[in-house]
Amino acid sequence: MCASRPLFLRARAFSKNGLSKPNIGIAGATGAVGKEIMGCIEKRGFPYNDIKMFAHPDEAGDKVDFMGNSYTVEAMGDSSFDDLDIALFSAGGGISEVFAPKAAAAGCVVVDNSSHFRMDPSTPLVVPEVNGHAVKGHNGIIANPNCTTILMNVPVYPLHKMAGVKRIVVSTYQAASGAGLDAMVELEQQARDWVEGKEEVTQEIFGRQYVWNLFSHNSDIYLNTGYNEEETKMIEETPKIFEDDSINISITCIRVPVLRAHCESINIEFEREVTLEEVHACLNAAPGVKVVDNRETNKHPEPLDASHGYDVLVGRIRHDNGQKKGYGIEMFIAGDQLLKGAALNAVQIAELLLEK
Amino acid sequence: MCASRPLFLRARAFSKNGLSKPNIGIAGATGAVGKEIMGCIEKRGFPYNDIKMFAHPDEAGDKVDFMGNSYTVEAMGDSSFDDLDIALFSAGGGISEVFAPKAAAAGCVVVDNSSHFRMDPSTPLVVPEVNGHAVKGHNGIIANPNCTTILMNVPVYPLHKMAGVKRIVVSTYQAASGAGLDAMVELEQQARDWVEGKEEVTQEIFGRQYVWNLFSHNSDIYLNTGYNEEETKMIEETPKIFEDDSINISITCIRVPVLRAHCESINIEFEREVTLEEVHACLNAAPGVKVVDNRETNKHPEPLDASHGYDVLVGRIRHDNGQKKGYGIEMFIAGDQLLKGAALNAVQIAELLLEK
Numbered sequence: 001m002c003a004s005r006p007l008f009l010r011a012r013a014f015s016k017n018g019l020s021k022p023n024i025g026i027a028g029a030t031g032a033v034g035k036e037i038m039g040c041i042e043k044r045g046f047p048y049n050d051i052k053m054f055a056h057p058d059e060a061g062d063k064v065d066f067m068g069n070s071y072t073v074e075a076m077g078d079s080s081f082d083d084l085d086i087a088l089f090s091a092g093g094g095i096s097e098v099f100a101p102k103a104a105a106a107g108c109v110v111v112d113n114s115s116h117f118r119m120d121p122s123t124p125l126v127v128p129e130v131n132g133h134a135v136k137g138h139n140g141i142i143a144n145p146n147c148t149t150i151l152m153n154v155p156v157y158p159l160h161k162m163a164g165v166k167r168i169v170v171s172t173y174q175a176a177s178g179a180g181l182d183a184m185v186e187l188e189q190q191a192r193d194w195v196e197g198k199e200e201v202t203q204e205i206f207g208r209q210y211v212w213n214l215f216s217h218n219s220d221i222y223l224n225t226g227y228n229e230e231e232t233k234m235i236e237e238t239p240k241i242f243e244d245d246s247i248n249i250s251i252t253c254i255r256v257p258v259l260r261a262h263c264e265s266i267n268i269e270f271e272r273e274v275t276l277e278e279v280h281a282c283l284n285a286a287p288g289v290k291v292v293d294n295r296e297t298n299k300h301p302e303p304l305d306a307s308h309g310y311d312v313l314v315g316r317i318r319h320d321n322g323q324k325k326g327y328g329i330e331m332f333i334a335g336d337q338l339l340k341g342a343a344l345n346a347v348q349i350a351e352l353l354l355e356k
Numbered sequence: 357m358c359a360s361r362p363l364f365l366r367a368r369a370f371s372k373n374g375l376s377k378p379n380i381g382i383a384g385a386t387g388a389v390g391k392e393i394m395g396c397i398e399k400r401g402f403p404y405n406d407i408k409m410f411a412h413p414d415e416a417g418d419k420v421d422f423m424g425n426s427y428t429v430e431a432m433g434d435s436s437f438d439d440l441d442i443a444l445f446s447a448g449g450g451i452s453e454v455f456a457p458k459a460a461a462a463g464c465v466v467v468d469n470s471s472h473f474r475m476d477p478s479t480p481l482v483v484p485e486v487n488g489h490a491v492k493g494h495n496g497i498i499a500n501p502n503c504t505t506i507l508m509n510v511p512v513y514p515l516h517k518m519a520g521v522k523r524i525v526v527s528t529y530q531a532a533s534g535a536g537l538d539a540m541v542e543l544e545q546q547a548r549d550w551v552e553g554k555e556e557v558t559q560e561i562f563g564r565q566y567v568w569n570l571f572s573h574n575s576d577i578y579l580n581t582g583y584n585e586e587e588t589k590m591i592e593e594t595p596k597i598f599e600d601d602s603i604n605i606s607i608t609c610i611r612v613p614v615l616r617a618h619c620e621s622i623n624i625e626f627e628r629e630v631t632l633e634e635v636h637a638c639l640n641a642a643p644g645v646k647v648v649d650n651r652e653t654n655k656h657p658e659p660l661d662a663s664h665g666y667d668v669l670v671g672r673i674r675h676d677n678g679q680k681k682g683y684g685i686e687m688f689i690a691g692d693q694l695l696k697g698a699a700l701n702a703v704q705i706a707e708l709l710l711e712k
Contacts (some may be wrong), residue, residue: 043589170671171527216656226674250678252621265608300572318582322606
């Protein structure tokens, strides 16, 4: 395949060939999500012919080991995507803005983990368990939703189909991983600093003590609404993924001193009365969901249990004391931010492309 | 004063004498809250004539230093309260159940930090900023509410008076301190264990890794409702303190790896439309509240900022995207669990007794 072939032909070629082993690229291969993408490709047996590793020009020439081979990290350029069929981007919105259209123009389908194209009407925004069919409408770029959005969507969408979700109130407990590898390293370093009795812990990323502390999400706050960018993503992305703008979303995003799994406390108001039996049955049947809910032993979702796993854990399922009897539930979820919240969801989208 | 005098006479004597310097006792003097009670007595210049320190019989004979004097810890017995006017109990529900009535019978007014008497109709349950007047109705025992209840009540009550709170949805971020000194020590030890690279961290209190983790509150879950004891306390205590059972409360309680201040994400539905200006004005004028809310710098309440302080910090104040425009707000609070959530509130109640 070559860059000069028109996009529609490339798209047809990809489909016509029924490529069982595409050439793939990973943009941001040295980052936290990039590494997890490689892990998913390996563990899920994602088929590929060749793989290219892209990162910041400063890292060009570095080596990345993957499945027994050593790959040389490349900086992205205009011709980087000429021989690629699928590229998984996780290198920040600025990189996606510049290079994803170039890749698409070269006939390479981009699965983009940045927020840049998510709300673009011509770009599908996909959680495979919710709207996997939407990948069919892509124009070369498919957006991966924000981590908190994905993790909430996986269990709430089947409940929405079951009984109509009128409103959710969400409070998050977000891990350091959402802010990247450096943030995880800093949090760990702060624990070491604290144990060593240092007067002030390392705080280059967040500008504050994070260990033994928590704080409102570090993304900027929109001055007109008072919601920060992280919260606004869930508010905006969910209706697009659900293909339904009737859901009212209240959300508060908080960073807690946890390394790599997010939790969310979710309060749901339904259009009709629900029984806990049907809620459990719905969640037990839902793809990507694992119910962890034991009132007797008080065992419910925890970040450490969700870490390195594919499922969104759901527990503390109960009727809501504060709503009309039977019309609301409360629940608590945990999911791996780097996997289902990012890398796994991206690879699942790529798998849907193969299925075409 | 002596134990044989009838209760009503003792109560009158206390009032008649206008005791400016009562004899006080601290039950649970060696615990996390007991130490903070002493700190509040010292820092607030709470007047007293003599002070007795009570703890578990195993600790009887130990010494406690307080304001330049050394006190011998005593085990509580039937005659322990004969010479006392006010006793501050923070030694667990079982101790309160047995000894608070004995103290009251001896004419000593008990401010009880346990949950044992909170829902007893003849026992006032008091947050001084909300229903300080209720202390007047005591029969020898006044209950201190649960920490999460107090911290929520302080900012929400003035808003309720302002515009009528129909419903709140609360998710908590609770510190180790609520589970006692041993829990704080274990959490700190887990950080040391983790830094040392131990395969499994010390987990005698919570039976799980707490550092880099979080979990649904460790209190038992009521099998019929699905709410745990901690959540049920806020649901039951708030209407009694507000003297208003019209408020609908949804709540999820979570322990996070923080040492001594609790946070709460609070979503409020009002009976009428509110402006953010009047919400800010109300909270700025509210006793015990400090507004920390800067959208530009993203500075909002954090546990470390609330620790060792008396005020409940309130921030992230915004209109709720998920409710009828103007009828709801979201906010995030932080308060010292050991101080306003326990010791300070108890000492404030004792101060109201003095004012009689």
